[in-house]
Amino acid sequence: MMGLERALIELLLHFVTHDALNAFLRSPQHTASLVGCLIAVCGALLGTFLLLRGMSLTSDAISHTVLLGIVLAFMLMTGAGLEGDTASPWLILGAAAAGVGTVVLTEALHRSGLVRQDAALGLAFPLLFAIAVILVSRFVDDVHLDDDAVLVGEIGLAWANTNSHCFANCESLRITPEHPAAQQTRQCANCRELNISPRDERAEFREVCGNCGVYTPAQAWSAGLLDEVPTLVFFPKSITVMLVLTALTVGFVAVFYKELKLTTFDAALAKSLGFRPAALTYALMILVSLVAVGAFDAVGSILVIAFFIIPPAAAYLLTDRLSGMLLLSPIIGGAGAFFGYDLARGWLFGMLPVAEGIAALNAVFGLQLREVWDSSISASVVLTMFVIFVLVWILSPRYGLVVSAVRRANSRRRFDDQVVLAHIHNHQGTPSHAIELRAATLHQHFRWTPQKMNRVLMRLRALGFVSLEAGSAILTQRGDAHVHAFRKQLLVAHNIPDIDPTQP
Amino acid sequence: MAERRVWPMIVALLALGVLLLPLSQSLFGLRLTYTVRVVALGGSLLGALSGAVGCFAVLRRESLLGDALSHAALPGVAIGFLLAGRQLGALLVGAGIASWLGLRLVAAILRTTRIKQDAALGIVLVSFFAAGIALLTYIQSLPEASQAGLDSFIFGQAAAIIESDIALLGGVGLAVTLVLALLWKEFKLITFDADFASAGGLRGGLIDALLSTLIVVTIVLGLQLAGVILMVGMLIAPAIAARQWTHSLEQMVVLAAALGAFAGGSGAVISALDSDIPTGPMIIVVAFALVALSITLAPGRGVLWRQLRQRENRRNFRSRRLEPGA
Known part of the structure; x- marks a missing residue:
């Protein structure tokens, strides 16, 4: 993961200076929009196939049960003494397993012939989610899995969680007592043993180095130990994660386009031609789970389903071609992610101020609501997508109202x-x-x-x-x-x- | 045959439920505080209510409607709070209105576009929920807001149930029972053959709306206890379990109510055994255990019975005692 990040940054440094890159990534808006757009691209591509297969709500179920996978992997990791990190392969494995588990459980219930498809879904995911909640409150005392993280994620803070990469002046700095920057202090060596004050005449003193040790370039620079600035780039982790997932998703759809198209529109024909629709369905579900867990940090486990459902639904009202849907729905999702940040800061589509709407409400209904709108970014992204959907629903040249x-x-x-x-x-x-x-x-x-x-x-x-x-x-x-x-x-x-x- | 076995089962379940409180007291040494008893009673009432109403949702293939409607209630809770402050009545009315609007929006999308039910439910679910979250963050930014407790609508907080909630649940439960009894024939007809119902001169739209309203009311009442995510489980799990034991709607509804009450009560009691086990999720786990039990064991229909029958068939076939036409 780090190597990939480094290669990417090296590529980018051909076009921009590292200062400009850092400045760009340090802006919460840029990083949030970028992460949001990447989630939107993944979600829209996969969601298109879910929508056409009538499986849109499977993404809902998976995004909930991914929580169980995360919790289980989390417990395993803390049990093994590892540090919990949402980019860890264990978590990703756990999430994928939970996603597949949901589908397997649903299929098993459905195949028993006793429970209908929708009812099976409605049974399976509350159960798995309930188990996850019980496990969280019973065994995990970690703030990382608190309510807010589950509900809305922290896309606004995505810029702050970074990996640093150094490209020049990268020697790590070792401060020894002989180093000119070493801070030597005199400390009493035997005061504590003898329980005397340093002023006592029996006190013996020795030189102690206050800041000796090994510094990474980033640490050295922030501690003011370097004259020459190291070329550091701070790269948000979630961008990398989502870039990898986007590459995976785009690659999957590109490579298996023909198979996906065939199994989506005529699974029986696909089977008789020797394809394996079930295998492809499971591959699709694994990808959905991976995207759900990759996006968990950013948008939480519930709102992520908007990225799977709303853009493809809007695209479905605009075009009759699969290729058209695959092109349009990422654009719609990306637009939602882009304008969603503005809405969270009080501007609908960057033009209409929400505060004036609240003021109008106050004036008309005689309310005393606070006329400042500063809201959850991920919820605003979803609302923007919904507004786009409604606009398409009304105005679509093909199927609009x-x-x-x-x-x-x-x-x-x-x-x-x-x-x-x-x-x-x-x-x-x-x-x-x-x-x-x-x-x-x-x-x-x-x-x-x-x-x-x-x-x-x-x-x-x-x-x-x-x-x-x-x-x-x-x-x-x-x-x-x-x-x-x-x-x-x-x-x-x-x-x-x-x-x-x-x-x- | 299977039909006749159901009534004793219902009686047994109810008896078990009534005995559960003193039993758990003596068996597990559980001290049944006043709070536990209130929560268990609330859980049972809600379980019975949602079990009975859920039967119609399951049979009409609208199992996931409950999921969408419970999420859709959230902005109503927030708006109710903004307009009237922290009064349960305002919050519930707001939740009901929002949920009902979500229902209409799903219907409108289905009527005027070619989007199918699953996607329409998903769109309404997540958009309304996002609106609710946006409003809740807005409320949190208000300086004077005593918004504590609005979160409980998302995850449910059974421990917060008080006597007045029980009275509300009981009252609404009675009203719902009354409506079900009065319009039984109509509900039954529209559930199994909506076209025939309309052809027979029934005001299909009206009955349909009434049935949906019952589901909305149940969901809104359940939100505080089970939360928006788990409410769908409360609604459909008892109904699916009950479906395995009988082919008659009357028995199914009564059995689902009994199973729901049992799951609600025992889930609450189990969660009282350990302070770290949340009540809502525990109720869902118990309800699912009932489903698993019913799917395996139900006479005639269950997986175990089917396997036994298949084995017998195979044996008969091997010994060539296959009767003609069988």
Whole structure:
């Protein structure tokens, strides 16, 4: 992990100075946005397949039970005398095992034939989560697994947890008593033994070095022992973790794109072609677990499911192509992560101040709410994603509410037109002509209001399909052609031979 | 056959539940303080209520709806607090309204988009929960706020149950029982064949909304005890366990209520054995143990029975005593 980080930084140092890099990474906003975007990319790519397989809530279950894996690994580690760290391979192993365990338990319950799929999921994860909570409160007395960490994570503090890498002046510094920077002090050597004060004449003194020892370059610089600044880069750990997970996820999707596509849309066909859909499903679940545990530090165990579910759902309303979804959903998730930080600091999409909204609420409802909005970053990221989802839901050019409403209104209008045209066509030139087609009473034949009839007639006259003759509606030549074209189209569509006697 | 065995079982469970308190006193040397008794009673009441209501959620394939609705209640709790301060009534009403809005939003997404139920539930669950968390952090930033205790809605805090909560649970439990009894036929019909119900002239939407409201009410009451994450377990585990023993809805609901009460009461008592065992999670573990037991042992349907039957079939087949048509 460290070597990888170092290689990455070396690459970056070709483009920017280490000071600029440090300044960039030391900003909470930059690091939080970067980590958020990386989680969003992983979540969106995997979530797309979950959504299309109807397994979105499996990510919910896994993100909860990952807690059990973390707790178990944590207990094992503290039992073995190791220090608990969320980047440790043990934790990652535990999390992956818990994720797979959830899926196995759910499948077993489901396969017994006694419990339905959704019920099996709803049984399995509260159980595993409950066990995790019991274990935490019974055996783990560590602040690291407190409520807040589980709920919201600490993405705002991601910048502070770093590995330092040194690139120049990197010799570690050994301060010996002879070193010019050594701080020598005189201490009484036998005062304590003899229980005398240093002023006593029996006191013997010796030289003691106060700051002797070995210093890493970072320690030496912060202790002010170096004249020349070492080239240090402080790299947040969560960025590395998420970069590795992103590479893994992107690689997985790229390599197994064909297989994933096939098993997602037609598992039975995939199986008969010799693929193994179950193996791929488990691989997918392992990746979901890994991302859930990688993101645990940053966004906690509940909010992470937004990264799996909301961006793919929004993308699903925008496109019909799998490749389109895989492209759009990371962008949507990334935008959510990016603007989410602003929302936590009080700006929706960086433009609309939340405080003014609160002020408006206070003014309208006579409340006395504090007009300062400073909120959880991860919750704000999720809320931003939700706002994006709602915008897409309303405005999507393909499946949006607005487009659907317009489309429905259009087809209703077209239907009205066709019905009236057909009515006129049927009665034109028949004995009942005068009764059936009188404009003033036409609405009664459709059981419409006169207003609606008027609207439709106006439209048909404007289109040049219908004209009024002696108070009766009749088809124009154009209207007649339209009716026949429509009729022909219908007959062809339903494969009926044309037996219209009026047609040549 | 299996049907007739259920009633004695229910009676036995209830008797066991009633005996549990004195039994645990003498067997484990547990001192049943007033608090333990109140918490155990609260757990039993909630277990019975959520067991009975949960049957409908499970049978209607809406098991995970409970999960979404319990998470969706959180912003309501926060807004209730902002508007009215720390009054249980305001918090519960807020939770109920938020949860109900979440329900409507799920329905709207399902009606107007091609997104399927699982994703729709997930979207509502996490968005509402995030709104709740954002509001809670906002509340924490208020200088005068005595917000202590709002967190208990997330993880549940059974130890905080007091007598007035019991009265509330009992009252609502009675009301829910009354509604179930009065509209039994309608609920049954809409659960098993919603289309037929509508065709038969039933106001499907209204009954559906009423049934959902019962689920929302149960969830809101359970939040304080079990918390938003575990509430779904409270709701569906007793129902799934009960489902294994019977094919009749009447028996299933009564048995689920009994099993839920048993899980709630005994979970509370077990957690009282050790101060470090939280009550809500313990209740879930007991409830799941009941599910595991039912899935293995239930006569006729359980895994064990099926294996026995298969073995017998195999033996019959081998000795060629296979009857024609069997």
